Amino acid sequence: TPAAVRPPPAPPPPQQLSFPPNANPTSPLPSLTCALQCPHFQSCSGCTQEFNLHRPIILDEATDFFKKHGVSDFSFDTCRLWGWRCRTKLAVRGSSTDPLIGLYEEGTHNVVDIPECKVHHPNINVAVELLKKGTFLVLRITELNIEPYDEDQGTGELRYVQMAVTTYDTSLPAAERYKNGKVQVTLVWNSRSESSPSSEKLNALANFVWRYGRPSKKVHLIHSVWANFQTSPKSIIFGNRWRHLLGERDFWEHVGGIDVSLAPSSFGQANTRAFDSLLQKLQKYVPVGASVADLYAGAGVIGLSLAVTRKCRQGLSVKCVEVNKESKLSFEKTVDRIPNSIDCSISWHCADTSIVTKMDKEDNLQCFVTSFIIDFQHAQAPLSWLWGSDIVVVDPPRKGMDPSLLNTLRAIPSLEKKAKPPGSPLLKEKDEKRPWILRAKEASVQIQSKTTQEDSQLLPKTLIYISRGWNSFKEDCMSLLSSKAWVLDKAHGFNFFPGTESIEVLAFFKRGPGVSSKKKKSGKKKKKSS
Numbered sequence: 001t002p003a004a005v006r007p008p009p010a011p012p013p014p015q016q017l018s019f020p021p022n023a024n025p026t027s028p029l030p031s032l033t034c035a036l037q038c039p040h041f042q043s044c045s046g047c048t049q050e051f052n053l054h055r056p057i058i059l060d061e062a063t064d065f066f067k068k069h070g071v072s073d074f075s076f077d078t079c080r081l082w083g084w085r086c087r088t089k090l091a092v093r094g095s096s097t098d099p100l101i102g103l104y105e106e107g108t109h110n111v112v113d114i115p116e117c118k119v120h121h122p123n124i125n126v127a128v129e130l131l132k133k134g135t136f137l138v139l140r141i142t143e144l145n146i147e148p149y150d151e152d153q154g155t156g157e158l159r160y161v162q163m164a165v166t167t168y169d170t171s172l173p174a175a176e177r178y179k180n181g182k183v184q185v186t187l188v189w190n191s192r193s194e195s196s197p198s199s200e201k202l203n204a205l206a207n208f209v210w211r212y213g214r215p216s217k218k219v220h221l222i223h224s225v226w227a228n229f230q231t232s233p234k235s236i237i238f239g240n241r242w243r244h245l246l247g248e249r250d251f252w253e254h255v256g257g258i259d260v261s262l263a264p265s266s267f268g269q270a271n272t273r274a275f276d277s278l279l280q281k282l283q284k285y286v287p288v289g290a291s292v293a294d295l296y297a298g299a300g301v302i303g304l305s306l307a308v309t310r311k312c313r314q315g316l317s318v319k320c321v322e323v324n325k326e327s328k329l330s331f332e333k334t335v336d337r338i339p340n341s342i343d344c345s346i347s348w349h350c351a352d353t354s355i356v357t358k359m360d361k362e363d364n365l366q367c368f369v370t371s372f373i374i375d376f377q378h379a380q381a382p383l384s385w386l387w388g389s390d391i392v393v394v395d396p397p398r399k400g401m402d403p404s405l406l407n408t409l410r411a412i413p414s415l416e417k418k419a420k421p422p423g424s425p426l427l428k429e430k431d432e433k434r435p436w437i438l439r440a441k442e443a444s445v446q447i448q449s450k451t452t453q454e455d456s457q458l459l460p461k462t463l464i465y466i467s468r469g470w471n472s473f474k475e476d477c478m479s480l481l482s483s484k485a486w487v488l489d490k491a492h493g494f495n496f497f498p499g500t501e502s503i504e505v506l507a508f509f510k511r512g513p514g515v516s517s518k519k520k521k522s523g524k525k526k527k528k529s530s
């Protein structure tokens, strides 16, 4: 065998990777020790703040904003400053002789290689390096020449990679788990399916990554390898077809007091540790016995964490609403691991929280009562999801809440006055014959309480808003406050994205006095989707 075809040496074991010093977020640090110190800063678009990572630029503005609106004790959790990103999507471009795996340069589609990225969990960088060696050195020489994707031509095989790190290995002492995180690798492949002619290359690449990263005496870097098939000429990262190739199928993390299953196709928080801190804070504000609507729920992590840690017993319901059907399986697996002692009704609904149908506009009350009963995906007005919950948690994407949901929340006092309680779900379900409604019901998951439930006839008295988009949060917050339906009660910030100007906000609203319909202002203008 010529020397050149020998596989490269295995990557260093993950435990040899060290974190930057003085990363203790609780001690006050001089600004230089909180510097990013990343060689890719400026060329890569991922980070925009180089110094004082413990104080994102937006923090002063946020503190002032909350003070102005009656919250003078806004707190900020600085969290882990480096190596915090446990989930990333990286573009693969360049050529097989000069491959690039990284992020786009600001405002362009030129990919910048970021092998020493300081915000990635270090094992993501090791996995990227392994992938590069496999893809572009070894396999090229063995005549399985894998080409990075070429956007202009639509040619090449490897378009993107997603790397997600699980830090939940109970065989290790708790203090060792984070740095020994294992990487779930998803290869986004430029073909329709696994039966396309290039599948031999895909399998060779997956096998290479697995061979050098699978569990062994020296190293256990790779958790699993997945493929996603995408041929769209647009820059949508994922296609609809996912295949598990190697390693463990189930990917578990432990956050908010529960074991959470996350499929690569489901939404997952990038900063696992900071998310855990947020969930712990959130739990303190939810009284035992409350019913919760978790909107923009992903795999239902927030709702399920509340169901378990608030020891929800009979009478409580947790309702999760999410538009991405891929999250359903993760929700079901997570539910399978929650303790049997949790006796409340838990449901996950594949639905767009914001949809207002013609029927809603004509007869909103009738619609929300009916849709509550039949779980009909296309007839859901935002109000139907709120009905019967004491607390509504919203965790929307960066663009903020959908205008229809925001307007419903603004109008809650007057809607509550007019509302009729829902009838018996069972009667309606039995009579339901319409196939499209029955199909929509199949998209939902319902775990019934063992004890009989009284449907609460209330609309939420508490709104918990989790936000990653500061500007959209401010806009939504002002709109809620101006309706007088809500008052701001408390707010906390979390350093979810050190190196960027963003923070994650956890804000609590209580019901306000409301206003008469004459004084009611219209909600915010329709936002552009992002």
Ligand SMILES: C[S@@+](CC[C@H](N)C(=O)[O-])C[C@H]1O[C@@H](n2cnc3c(N)ncnc32)[C@H](O)[C@@H]1O
Pocket: 267, 268, 269, 295, 296, 297, 298, 299, 300, 301, 302, 321, 322, 323, 324, 351, 352, 353, 354, 395, 396, 397, 398, 402
């Ligand atoms: C920021 S993520 C939060 C997910 C979840 N709360 C978590 O922490 O894992 C926002 C989620 O909202 C979903 N989403 C976006 N628009 C939606 C809509 N109109 N209705 C329901 N879900 C939506 C996205 O698919 C995504 O899973």
